[in-house]
Amino acid sequence: xxxxxxxxxxxxxxxxxxxxxxxxxxxxxxxxxxxxxxxxxxxxxxxxxxxxxxxxxxxxxxxxxxxxxxxxxxxxxxxxxxxxxxxxxxxxxxxxxxxxxxxxxxxxxxxxxxxxxxxxxxxxxxxxxxxxxxxxxxxxxxxxxxxxxxxxxxxxxxxxxxxxxxxxxxxxxxxxxxxxxxxxxxxxxxxxxxxxxxxxxxxxxxxxxxxxxxxxxxxxxxxxxxxxxxxxxxxxxxxxxxxxxxxxxxxxxxxxxxxxxxxxxxxxxxxxxxxxxxxxxxxxxxxxxxxxxxxxxxxxx
Amino acid sequence: xxxxxxxxxxxxxxxxxxxxxxxxxxxxxxxxxxxxxxxxxxxxxxxxxxxxxxxxxxxxxxxxxxxxxxxxxxxxxxxxxxxxxxxxxxxxxxxxxxxxxxxxxxxxxxxxxxxxxxxxxxxxxxxxxxxxxxxxxxxxxxxxxxxxxxxxxxxxxxxxxxxxxxxxxxxxxxxxxxxxxxxxxxxxxxxxxxxxxxxxxxxxxxxxx
Numbered sequence: 001x002x003x004x005x006x007x008x009x010x011x012x013x014x015x016x017x018x019x020x021x022x023x024x025x026x027x028x029x030x031x032x033x034x035x036x037x038x039x040x041x042x043x044x045x046x047x048x049x050x051x052x053x054x055x056x057x058x059x060x061x062x063x064x065x066x067x068x069x070x071x072x073x074x075x076x077x078x079x080x081x082x083x084x085x086x087x088x089x090x091x092x093x094x095x096x097x098x099x100x101x102x103x104x105x106x107x108x109x110x111x112x113x114x115x116x117x118x119x120x121x122x123x124x125x126x127x128x129x130x131x132x133x134x135x136x137x138x139x140x141x142x143x144x145x146x147x148x149x150x151x152x153x154x155x156x157x158x159x160x161x162x163x164x165x166x167x168x169x170x171x172x173x174x175x176x177x178x179x180x181x182x183x184x185x186x187x188x189x190x191x192x193x194x195x196x197x198x199x200x201x202x203x204x205x206x207x208x209x210x211x212x213x214x215x216x217x218x219x220x221x222x223x224x225x226x227x228x229x230x231x232x233x234x235x236x237x238x239x240x241x242x243x244x245x246x247x248x249x250x251x252x253x254x255x256x257x258x259x260x261x262x263x264x265x266x267x268x269x270x271x272x273x274x275x276x277x278x279x280x281x282x283x284x285x286x287x288x289x290x291x292x293x294x295x296x297x298x299x300x301x
Numbered sequence: 302x303x304x305x306x307x308x309x310x311x312x313x314x315x316x317x318x319x320x321x322x323x324x325x326x327x328x329x330x331x332x333x334x335x336x337x338x339x340x341x342x343x344x345x346x347x348x349x350x351x352x353x354x355x356x357x358x359x360x361x362x363x364x365x366x367x368x369x370x371x372x373x374x375x376x377x378x379x380x381x382x383x384x385x386x387x388x389x390x391x392x393x394x395x396x397x398x399x400x401x402x403x404x405x406x407x408x409x410x411x412x413x414x415x416x417x418x419x420x421x422x423x424x425x426x427x428x429x430x431x432x433x434x435x436x437x438x439x440x441x442x443x444x445x446x447x448x449x450x451x452x453x454x455x456x457x458x459x460x461x462x463x464x465x466x467x468x469x470x471x472x473x474x475x476x477x478x479x480x481x482x483x484x485x486x487x488x489x490x491x492x493x494x495x496x497x498x499x500x501x502x503x504x505x506x507x508x509x510x
Contacts, residue, residue: 135345150380167305277319277392284399292308295420 003078003230004244010253011219011226012037017254018225021261036222036254041215051208053113061108062213068101069223076230077152079237079245089149093141095132098183102128105217109205122205123272124208127189127201127279134282138175141168141290144297155234169235171289175282176235177259182229182279184221187264189275199272228254306339307424310458311402313377315432317451318394322348322383323376326447329367330409332367333454337461341471344461348468359475360457368450369483375489376443386440397434428455453477 016033025031049057074084075094087093106125109117143149145168146157158165182189185202197204204218233252237245270278313329313336320326338360345353375381387394405426409419432452436445453474460474 128498153307167308171308233387274391276392277395280395281328284402285312286394287399288308288311288402291402291423292304294406295304295423 002081002083002242003076003083005074006249007073007076007223007226007230010229010250011222013231014222014225014253014257017257018264019263021258022265025262025265028236036218038223039221040222043218044212046211046215048209048211049214051112054108054111054208057104058108058111058208059213060210061104061111064104065101066216066220066223068097068104069227071097072101073223073227073230075151076101076227077234078230078249079154079234079242080152080156080239081242081245082152086150086152088208090146090151091143091149091154094151095135099128099292103218105205112208114208116200116204117207118197120201123201124185125284127182127185127275130276130279131179131282134175134286135179136277137265137283137286137290138172141286141293142172144290145293151234155237156239158235158238168289170293171285172235173232175286175289176228176232178279178282181230181260182282184224184271186260187272188267189279191269198208225257225260226253229253302341303343304420306336306343307420307458310336310340311424311427314398314402314451315395315430317431317435318398319391321391323381323385324373324383325443326385327372327376330372330447330450331365331369334360334363334368335420335450337364337454337457340458341461345465345468345471347465352468352472356471356475359478361380361495363478363482364454368478368485371485371489372443372447375485379492381443383442385444388438388440394438398427398431401430401434405430418462421458425455425459425462428452428458431455442488446481446488447483449506450481454483461498 013033015036016031019036020030020033029137035231048059053253071085075090076084077083089177102124106121109121139154141153142158145165146154147158148154160170178188181187186192189197190201192203194200194203197207206214209217229252232250233256236252237248239247310333312495313333317326317329320329341360345356376383377383389397402423408426409417409422412422429452432448432450432455434448435451436448439445439448442510456477457471457474460470463470
């Protein structure tokens with residue numbers, strides 16, 4: 001329960017911190033930290049306009065997308081405190097409930113009948129497909145290392161003692177940060193500020209959404225960022241008491257947001273046809289983590 | 302600690318697979334030199350001081366500083382274009398290098414011998430094969446030399462694994478460095494550009510009887 005509340009709180013300021021970091025890095029003062037939140041609240045007050053070519057799928061898809069993210073957040077623990085839902089193998093549930101949300105956002109983009117949106121949907125599906133093995137190999141190797149299969153048990157028993165677990169933690173952080181960038185279609189893989197439909201990935205899929213639906217989708221992005229930030233923070237928590245984990249959680253979220261802002265300020269986006277190989281590199285790195293775990297445990301024979 | 306450095310070394314191999322620029326290759330080679338310095342320092346701390354100093358100086362001065370600087374100088378002087386020009390797309394290279402690592406891992410497990418140190422064996426063999434792969438699939442002469450340097454790093458790792466018992470093996474590994482620098486000097490002296498003018502690899506395709 002506590003992790004759910006903390007993630008919702010962190011999501012409120014996450015993109016504000018990213019935008020502020022980007023403006024400071026480019027020498028501007030920039031908008032306040034709550035400005036993206038105010039924009040979303042403004043969108044929530046508006047009504048929606050639906051195109052005549054769309055069917056009911058287009059109308060329910062944003063709600064399902066948002067709901068899938070909320071459900072995914074429910075399984076994330078905070079250190080040794082369980083999330084709202086916790087069962088054996090819940091990281092599979094986590095990945096595929098996000099997959100359901102993504103599926104609905106893809107078919108709603110196809111539903112509009114716009115050729116641009118279909119193109120964006122195809123790219124989004126491709127990139128998510130390449131990012132998925134990385135996540136599963138990573139979580140699978142942690143499950144192998146700790147001998148447990150739910151998020152809460154894995155993170156509670158992930159102890160940091162030997163050098164090898166430090167390198168696993170750092171590598172897992174790198175992989176998770178890049179997966180976040182792929183899932184949210186952020187800078188090295190896709191530029192959220194681009195104005196040309198031909199080069200968009202995620203933005204082109206939501207061109208037809210307006211008002212309340214657009215607000216849901218935009219806040220869904222913030223929630224996803226805070227959710228992956230919570231996963232990364234969990235890697236370093238272990239079983240500390242609550243008065244250490246809560247400041248640690250917010251510290252990690254701040255650090256993550258600032259890191260994303262700096263990454264977006266100082267890197268150019270990859271060429272679209274090179275994206276696939278960079279995303280597949282994540283799978284290769286997580287495969288190395290897996291082999292490292294096998295070597296520690298000596299279980300391969 | 303050596304395990305950490307060896308895993309980072311394996312990651313540099315993956316990066317080598319997707320790099321587009323020759324400058325990136327040079328940076329990776331320098332990083333590999335620094336990593337080898339760390340591994341050698343931790344692993345060989347027990348051998349006698351003079352030999353240890355020689356090995357450490359060789360890794361840090363020659364592998365991490367001199368060869369990358371010299372490669373950079375050769376690139377500028379011979380006006381070699383900055384692209385790596387692979388025959389295969391980088392996506393395929395990445396998959397093949399990953400497969401190489403997996404295959405060596407399985408191979409090392411198939412060898413049922415408790416005396417070999419597995420992680421050294423896996424990283425050394427996959428470095429060897431990655432170097433070979435880079436030599437085979439890249440177009441330019443200078444990338445062939447870089448691939449040879451990668452192979453030579455692999456041999457060095459393999460010799461480090463048993464460096465405590467047989468320090469002479471490490472020195473033999475270092476001799477390969479001298480061999481590679483002769484290659485480099487050849488490119489430098491003969492002002493070889495992108496490809497050899499008279500023995501371009503592509504011209505072999507037009508051989509007919």
